[in-house]
Amino acid sequence: MISLLQSRTQPIEKEAVWRSFKKVKSKGGSAGVDGISVEKLTQRPGKYLYPVWNRLSSGSYYPQAVKQVAIPKMDGSKRLLGIPTVCDRVAQMVIREELEPIVEPSFHASSFGYRPRRTACLALRLGR
Secondary structure: OOOOOOOOOOOOOHHHHHHHHHHHHHHHOOOOOOOOOHHHHHHHHHHHHHHHHHHHHHHOOOOOOEEEEEEEEEOOOOOEEOOOOOOHHHHHHHHHHHHHHHHHHHHHOOOOOOOOOOOOHHHHHHHO
């Protein structure tokens, strides 16, 4: 693991991309703008995951556009939801798995937003 003040000296491991894909796969979700679903990627993981690893390792990874889907709300209006491609979700998970252990200890104890094992319900229960 690297500290926040160091630059990365080793490339991203292929195993990190594979572990991240397994996590993304377990959560499911639909395909993004490229139309590649988790199921399709599962059939030929090397075809799709190797480019993710290669671009992340070289620093040339750029995410694709996000698919926009309108979700109906109770009042009849719609909320726009952005769906990244499965490969982009894998890339995000690789970065998350690398950065989370570094930055998590620096957050305040009463901070609950977007943190592992911390929910709004837990914050209410603890009175924060």
